[in-house]
Amino acid sequence: MTATRGEARAELLAHLEHLADTGYPSPCRAVPIPERAVWTSDTPADQQLAARLCQTCPALAACGEYGTAYPKEAGVYGGLTETDRRKR
Numbered sequence: 005m006t007a008t009r010g011e012a013r014a015e016l017l018a019h020l021e022h023l024a025d026t027g028y029p030s031p032c033r034a035v036p037i038p039e040r041a042v043w044t045s046d047t048p049a050d051q052q053l054a055a056r057l058c059q060t061c062p063a064l065a066a067c068g069e070y071g072t073a074y075p076k077e078a079g080v081y082g083g084l085t086e087t088d089r090r091k092r
Contacts, residue, residue: 009074009077012070012073012074013070013074013077016063016066016067016070019063019066020032020033020063020067023062023063028062030061030062030063030067031057031058031060031061032054032057032058032061032080042054042057042080043079043080044078044079044080048085051080051085051086052085054079054080054085055080055083055084055085055088056083058080058082058083059083061082061083063082064082064083065082066082067081067082067083068081068082068083068084069082070082071084071089072084072089072092075089075090075092
């Protein structure tokens with residue numbers, strides 16, 4: 005059975021939470037809340053910064069899969085900007 009977007013998002017968030025709980029926080033969740041805005045910014049420079057920060061993330065592959073499956077989702081996922089994901 006294929007997961008809905010909501011189910012897939014909940015699964016990704018649970019994975020990110022598990023990583024944080026075990027000492028491997030994702031960059032998008034390890035920074036203070038105001039700084040997390042680069043992951044959802046409309047500014048290309050912010051999106052590129054977020055994409056670079058994603059490269060060290062333990063959830064890079066899972067997050068990228070989610071972002072690619074749902075390319076209209078706002079923000080940077082798995083090191084890919086919205087523009088990058090729509091090209092795939």
